[in-house]
Amino acid sequence: MFDIENIVRQNIKSLKPYSSARDEFKGEAKVYLDANENSYGSPLPHAYNRYPDPLQHEVKAKLSSIKGVPAQNIFLGNGSDEAIDVLYRIVCEPGLDNVIICPPTYGMYEVSANINNVAIKRVNLLPSFDLDVEGILEAMDENSKMLFICSPNNPTGNSMHLDDIEVLLQKFKGIVVIDEAYINYARQHSTIRLLVDYANLVVLQTFSKAWGLAALRLGMAFASQDIIDYMNKVKPPYNVNLATQQLALQALDNIQWVNEHIRETVKSRNELVAALQAVKTVKHIYPTDANFILVKMDNAKQMYDYLVQQGTIVRDRSKVELCEGCLRITIGTTQENQTLIQQLQQL
Ligand SMILES: *Cc1c(COP(=O)(O)O)cnc(C)c1O
Numbered sequence: 160m161f162d163i164e165n166i167v168r169q170n171i172k173s174l175k176p177y178s179s180a181r182d183e184f185k186g187e188a189k190v191y192l193d194a195n196e197n198s199y200g201s202p203l204p205h206a207y208n209r210y211p212d213p214l215q216h217e218v219k220a221k222l223s224s225i226k227g228v229p230a231q232n233i234f235l236g237n238g239s240d241e242a243i244d245v246l247y248r249i250v251c252e253p254g255l256d257n258v259i260i261c262p263p264t265y266g267m268y269e270v271s272a273n274i275n276n277v278a279i280k281r282v283n284l285l286p287s288f289d290l291d292v293e294g295i296l297e298a299m300d301e302n303s304k305m306l307f308i309c310s311p312n313n314p315t316g317n318s319m320h321l322d323d324i325e326v327l328l329q330k331f332k333g334i335v336v337i338d339e340a341y342i343n344y345a346r347q348h349s350t351i352r353l354l355v356d357y358a359n360l361v362v363l364q365t366f367s368k369a370w371g372l373a374a375l376r377l378g379m380a381f382a383s384q385d386i387i388d389y390m391n392k393v394k395p396p397y398n399v400n401l402a403t404q405q406l407a408l409q410a411l412d413n414i415q416w417v418n419e420h421i422r423e424t425v426k427s428r429n430e431l432v433a434a435l436q437a438v439k440t441v442k443h444i445y446p447t448d449a450n451f452i453l454v455k456m457d458n459a460k461q462m463y464d465y466l467v468q469q470g471t472i473v474r475d476r477s478k479v480e481l482c483e484g485c486l487r488i489t490i491g492t493t494q495e496n497q498t499l500i501q502q503l504q505q506l
Contacts, residue, residue: 161359163385166250166304166333176392181210211401214391218404221411228351228381234390237398239340239365239378242390244271246361246380249389250304250334251277258305258333259298261290263314263479265338268307278302283481288315288445290323296330304333310350311341314476314487316447318347328357334386336361341449343369343421344428351381358383368450369421370410375403424450428490434500441503442484451489459484462503469502 164172180194192198197208219230226233236242251258253276260268261284272279280303282294295306306327310319328335337350339362351362361382367373377399380390410417428447435441435454440462443455456462459477463486466473474487491499 161332161357163250163334163358163383163389167389168248168250168252171249171389171393174392177396179210179213179396181213182396207401209401210397211399211404213396213398215399215404218399218407218411221408222379225411225414226351226381228354231384232354232381232387234380234382234387234394235399236378236380236390236394238367238376239338239363239380240267240271241394241398242361242363242378242380243267243336244274245390245393246305246334246336247271247275247277248393249386251275252302253277256302256304257300258307259295259303260307261295261309263312263476263481264307264309265313265340277304284312284315286481288312288317288481290319290327292323292326295327299331301332303331306331306333306335307338308335309338309340310347311339311345311448313340313449314451314453314474314479314482314485316445316449316451316453318345318448321347321350324350325353328353328360331359334359334361336363338363340365340368343417344425344450345448347448354381354383358385361386366407366410369417369424371417371420372407372410375406377403377407424490427493427496428452430493431488431490431496431500434496435503438500438503440506445485451487453482453485453487455484456486457484459486462486462506465506466499466502471499471502473499 184193194210201207215235218235219233222233223230234242257278257280258272259280259282262281269279280298282291282298285291308319311317339349342349354360361380364379366375366377432444435444440457441454442457445453463475476482476485476487
């Protein structure tokens with residue numbers, strides 16, 4: 160049986176978390192003279208002089224009803240990147256522990272490991288871009304504290320098989336992080352529903368993609384209350400600012416906009432795939448469950464440079480193992496996709 164207590168670092172267990180003014184007095188009062196804030200207000204039309212709710216209760220309450228997850232199983236961070244970093248600091252002893260990542264994948268798992276001086280074991284995806292379940296289990300040792308699975312995966316675009324994910328949840332001894340940044344574009348369901356069965360599961364989602372709020376920096380983690388409590392203990396006290404909390408609340412009331420644009424993105428994705436198939440420098444288009452397409456091209460680097468000259472920036476992934484010769488192209492508006500296709504056809 161997985162118990163987070165068995166893998167939490169000793170210094171984190173014994174950590175006495177920062178106690179803010181808002182932690183020490185929680186009720187309503189007429190006069191607040193406890194946090195050295197500016198009592199006169201802010202030089203802005205709206206007041207930002209008071210520290211925000213450290214645990215973002217209102218945002219979590221709304222998210223809870225949308226996601227069907229109790230608020231105490233939700234962590235909010237300054238982007239999912241903060242959730243990733245906080246997890247490292249909870250369970251990975253620098254210079255001793257390791258994590259398993261499955262390249263080609265999102266770069267932050269590795270950067271965060273390096274910042275925290277945590278060793279990385281790489282178990283590449285199979286040529287089909289599926290998880291190498293056996294390879295992962297062979298690579299695991301008693302210091303393997305986390306396994307990162309990105310589904311749909313960046314930059315390949317495919318979703319990982321749910322049965323592979325479940326096998327890993329059952330057999331991996333540490334935390335299994337499923338990064339679902341692109342889940343809203345996928346045919347596959349979120350693994351959030353597996354939280355009731357697996358105490359070692361952490362699901363990451365973000366406001367940066369389908370919610371269209373990358374600039375606000377708001378990421379979500381869903382996990383057991385034990386894990387969430389440790390994340391809250393370790394995070395900076397006011398990690399999500401008030402403007403972000405207020406704007407996220409407004410956005411959560413406009414889920415219709417999000418759903419409409421998911422549908423539109425998926426439609427454009429199909430159209431872009433069809434158009435790319437007719438471009439003669441395109442060698443292969445990988446199936447995608449995300450808002451981007453991985454495309455193998457003749458002379459990918461040259462094609463990238465040419466597109467830059469034309470004013471269109473895609474992501475050059477041609478030097479990435481298993482993505483040799485590939486560009487990663489985000490789905491744009493219909494107009495932007497047409498521009499891209501025209502530029503590729505002109506060559
Ligand atoms: C874009 C992306 C994120 C989002 O990170 P934020 O810090 O929430 O903006 C997370 N994971 C993956 C795989 C991504 O591609």
